[in-house]
Amino acid sequence: MNIIDWIVLFGTLLSIVIYGVYKTRGSQNIESYLLGDKSMKWWTIGLSVMATQASAITFLSTPGQAFEDGMRFIQFYFSLPLAMVVLSVTVIPLYYRLKVYTAYEYLETRFDLKTRTLAALLFLIQRGLAAGITIYAPAIILSSILGWPLTLTNLIIGLLVIIYTVSGGTRAVSQTQKQQMAVMMGGMVVALLVLIWKLPEGIGFSEAVEVAGNMGKLHLVDLSLDFEDRYTLWSGMLGSFFLFLSYFGTDQSQVQRYISGKSITESRLGLLMNGLVKIPMQFLILFIGAMVFVFFQFYQPPVFFNEAVKEKIVHTVEGEQLAELEEEFTAVFLEKRETLAQALRQEGALARELYTKAELLQEKEDAIRMEVKEVIVAADPLAEPKDTDYVFITFIMNYLPHGLIGLLLAVIFSAAMSSTAGELNALASTTTVDIYKRSIKKEASEVHYLQSSKLFTVLWGLLAIAFATYATLLDNLIEAVNILGSLFYGSILGIFLVAFYIKRVKSNAVFYAALLAEAFVVICYFTTDLAFLWLNPLGCGVVIILGLLFQELENRKKVKR
Structure with a gap:
């Protein structure tokens, strides 16, 4: 890297932070801070939803996934549009009607406080760990490539995010994510164009596609029924469907993005935009990985990318x-x-x-x-013997011209910041509304809860930085995040589906069903070879079945009395 790369990198990052602080200065009440005064347009919601999901892991790990395993990871997203339609029809109107700050408030209305608290705690554990991975993923790679200490890289990412998230809350997150998405997608398109341009003379786009196809990197659909295979059409259409229903319907980091919309229509359009645009976006990133594979067929790659x-x-x-x-x-x-x-x-x-x-x-x-x-x-x-997460960054550092190196590093940092900001904002909201305000300090002023939300944002940010600093690299990073989500999302979704559709199941039945389901999912993950996507329908199904069984047993006890 030279001075041009450093100027592009830090100029981009500081511009985003300053823009976020400036555009959202002066949040004076809890509704403004947590819901952005419900003023978001649909395109802001759509971009914010995409940016929260598209962490640096997406841009670092996904090309490496395609380099190693081809493009069949795209099957993971096949059920996303259907999930967005289901949530737009069922969940969004419910959240608007109840005027909730978090998804978990609804559970107390439907069940009781302990069920609400359980769901909130499951979310806090899962998302708190994920926030650390979201920072750690780019930090471990960038620190290795740039020669920076890991702690310094974690601090730069974490502190930049904390500054504007604490300053402006939900509006700051949504406003900055628009700029970050522009940087991210613009940078990836430029990377693809330069990649094709850098191929040897006589090898153009069509030849590169021919090589990738014949070397097995463009296979998109796997129809096999192997339940130990992580990426097949069936795991993508069923396992991912449950994962997306839970992530976008019950995970506060996403719910907070769309309940801040001006209306139900704006929120629905934002989610539908995500469903329509996300698959082409992931296709582009995976295709870049396949083209990097082709590139390294003609330019010798290192035998080990780290x-x-x-x-x-x-x-x-x-x-x-x-x-x-x-x-x-x-x-x-x-x-x-x-x-x-x-x-x-x-x-x-x-x-x-x-x-x-x-x-x-x-x-x-x-x-x-x-x-x-x-x-x-x-x-x-x-x-760490796993090196596929270093494939794309190796191409960036060794083959892109100066200036573009800084831009692509800005893409990675921006992705880390956008996703982490959404997570910290949601963690602070859930901690404030579902735990602190509901069970610890029930009577206090709006100013007190506003300051508490900012304090919790800082605390979760520092915890994420600490976890990132002492974490250990987990296999492929994008898989690590999805595995972590799959350990919790099924149980949480089961609670919500029972709440929405099975009115005869009451609080005690669903509470104990969820506890047992979560334990069962964790045991299955550590003792079987079941592909992680199947943990989502498994956890959800166990909650529903046990909930019905426990309620039936409870009803019979009441009849005997």
Whole structure:
């Protein structure tokens, strides 16, 4: 990086923070701070909903996901439009009619205080941990690439977010997220254009797509019924459907975005915009990952993308073995590159034969990479062997021109800030409204609750920074966030579905059903190979079934009396 990159990076980030503070200065009451005076237009809601979900993990990890596994991760989003329609018809009118600050207020009206508190606590645990991952994900990678201490990177992201979130509350989050989405999507489009431009002479867009397709990176749909496979059409249409219903319908970080709309219509349009735009957005990001894969078919990639970790191993006992594997990797790469170049010049059966050979060489490359990871772990058991999250950032740092490096880093920081801001805002709202105001200090002035909300925002922000600083990298980062959500969302959604549609189930039945369902989901995750998306319908179904069973037992006891 040079001075131009630093100017672009910090100029972009500081402009967003200053804009957010300026546009939303002067929130003087709790409704203004938590709901933005219910003044948001549908496009602001839609962009804010998308930006809250699209964390830095999306822009760092998703291209790496496509690089390694192809584009079938897109199936995860296939049920999103349907979920948005269901929520627009059922949930939004209910929240507006009850005039709630949080989703969990409704549960006390329908059940009782303990059920409301349980749902709120499940959300706080899940989202509090997720906020730490949201900061940690870009911080661990950026600190490695830029040579910054991890603590410093966490602090920069966390403190910038805290400044404008504390200053303006929900309106600050929504206003800044519009700017952040523009930076994020603009930066990704520029990255794709530069990527295609940087391909070797004679290899244009159509040739790149041909290579990606023949190397298995453009397969979008998997019809298999393997319940241990994380990404199939069925897990995407069913498992993700329940995840999206819970995330957008019961997770306060999203509910707070759309209940701040000017009207039911504005909120509905905002959610529907998210449902329509999110899939093309994810397709673009995954496609960039597939194109990065093509790029590294013609420009030699590192045998291990986390160079900082690899450099530590070079001077150890295992360094000689690592060097031998790198030589072997280079030989295989050169043969594969020549094979692909020949395939592009041929047609028909001969081309297919050459692509088959290239795929076999790719498998050999992958096997060498696995050996390298084993060597790295043998040299340093604490080293993280998963390196796909470093694929895209490696391309950015090594192949983009100066200025664009700063822009793409601004994309990553902006994504981290936008998602974290939405999470901190929701955590503070839920803590204030559902815990503090309802059960701890029931009678106080509006000014007191406003100041409490700001204090809770700071506290959750500091907790997120602390968690991010001491966290350990979890497999693929985008999967880590979705796994964490899947551990809790099913149970929370089950509570809400019972509340909405099964009126005969009362508070005690659903409360104990939710506790047992949550324990069952956690046990299933740690003791079985069930793909994490299936935990969402599983948790939801257990809450509903046990809720009906417990209520029936309670009714029978009453009859006997």
